[in-house]
Amino acid sequence: MVSAIVATARNNVIGKDNQIPWYLPADLAYFKRTTLQHHVLMGRNCFKSIGRPLPKRTNIVITRDPFYRADGVLVAHSIEEALGIAFDNGEAEAFI
Structure with missing residues (x-):
């Protein structure tokens, strides 16, 4: 199963300047x-x-950069x- 998990403001904003605009x-x-x-699957900018x-x-980071590497994540x-x-690792529910 794939589940999307997201928080949005009333105007559908999910982030600004690589920050969550609320706490x-x-x-x-x-x-x-x-x-x-x-x-948990995320884009490279989200991870950064x-x-x-x-x-x-x-953590699985999705990027188009074929040379991207980061400690502690799968790319x-x-x-x-x-x-x-995720599913090859036996995951029943992956989050995007």
Whole structure:
């Protein structure tokens, strides 16, 4: 199963200048609780804005850059490849 997990403002903003434009501890706690022990797929810019792999999750970074590497994450070059990695690892629910 593939699940999308996203928070948006009323005007559909999900981020600005590589930052989340709000701080809602309950929202962050929900994200953590929901994604723990799962594979989390994200784009390279999202990963760079977080600055580190999310703990207790398998982080898969999707990028077109064939030379991109980062510590603590798996790298894929398409959503299909990322999902293949997750499901080949036995994941039942991957989060995008």
